Amino acid sequence: NDECFLGTHDCTQECINTEPNNTFTDGYICDCYDGFTMIDGMCQPNENCTVTVCVNGMCSINGTSETCYCNSGYTAFNETYCDDIDECDNDTIVNNEDHCEHNCINTEPDYICTCDDGYILNSDQRTCT
Ligand SMILES: [Ca+2]
Numbered sequence: 001n002d003e004c005f006l007g008t009h010d011c012t013q014e015c016i017n018t019e020p021n022n023t024f025t026d027g028y029i030c031d032c033y034d035g036f037t038m039i040d041g042m043c044q045p046n047e048n049c050t051v052t053v054c055v056n057g058m059c060s061i062n063g064t065s066e067t068c069y070c071n072s073g074y075t076a077f078n079e080t081y082c083d084d085i086d087e088c089d090n091d092t093i094v095n096n097e098d099h100c101e102h103n104c105i106n107t108e109p110d111y112i113c114t115c116d117d118g119y120i121l122n123s124d125q126r127t128c129t
Contacts, residue, residue, distance in 0.1 A: 003028040006125045007110030012058070012071050013043045033069050035060040056082035056109075073109025087111040101127045 001008075004015035011030035020026045032043035036058070045060035052059045054068035057076075061067070070082035077083040088104035088111055100113030115121050115128035122129055 001026060001124070007073075007112075009072075013069070015072060033060075035062060035067075035069065052080060054080055054082065056084075071109065084108040099126075 002017045003009045004011075004017045009015045009028050009030070011028070013033050013036065014031040016029050016031055018027050018029060030038070030041070030043075032038050035047075036043040036045055038044075043058065045058060047061035049059035049061065049066040052066035052068065054070075056074045057068040057070040059066050059068050068076065068080055068082065070076055073085055074082035075085050084106070086106045088100075088106045100111075102116050102119065103114045105112050105114060113121060113126050119128035121127075
């Protein structure tokens, strides 16, 4: 399973899907953006901002400026506001091989796939039978 695609992960920043092999079991690992460090399973800024408040993101000092880094599933709308990514929009990631086979419904922050009448969604949460 690709938990990063399915949205069943709890990573606030980067999600990296892993497949069963010598190193990993099937699952996923969470990682943090540059400027953040994983502490007790949470991405914490290396330097806390004092002024900027980020919506749907976290602030960290980038050089000398306070910068918002959007949470997983969000994209920068402006400097302090991160907006939900519409994965069902034709211009975004559903154009790749992970797109929904039938219908895509955008949710915040992820999205779900549904099937046309008479079909059921497969366990990959993406294709229909
Ligand atoms: Ca979304």
